[in-house]
Amino acid sequence: MKLVYAIIRNENEDDVTAALMQDHFVVTRLSTTGGFLRKGNTTLMIALEDSDVERCIELIKAQCGRRQQITVNMPYLSGSSLMNYSSMPTNVEIGGATIMVVPLERFEKY
Known part of the structure; x- marks a missing residue:
């Protein structure tokens, strides 16, 4: 047996879980x-x-398309003032999924 961990964006969660449950996962x-x-x-x-x-992985991939988003990330500076800090918008890729598959020694469901 295996245990799949899939880290996805909240926006994709409903579609991914619906697809997985429809296929009886x-x-x-x-x-x-x-x-x-x-x-x-x-x-x-x-x-x-x-x-x-x-x-399972193919179902997740089908629901988690990648796309570009412009974001402005403000740094976390403990105890410092951000008054002189200038941040440029950054184009980042969002979506997709991070998937990990690990061995599962035992699985029980009551």
Whole structure:
């Protein structure tokens, strides 16, 4: 057995979980926060058989398209003033998913 961790943007969460559940995957959702953009993410945990891993990943990829977004990231400076700080808008790629597959020694559901 394997455990798939999929970190996705909150905006994709409904579509991804619906697609996975329609294909009879059991999904557990956790609310998480990204480091770079400090935006809300959802981490999905999916326990499945080894033979189902590729199908699961393809379903996630199909729902998490990448796109460009302009953002202004203000730095976190503890105890400092930002009055003289100038930040330029940055074009970043958003969307997609971070997927990790790890061995699962035991899985029980009551």
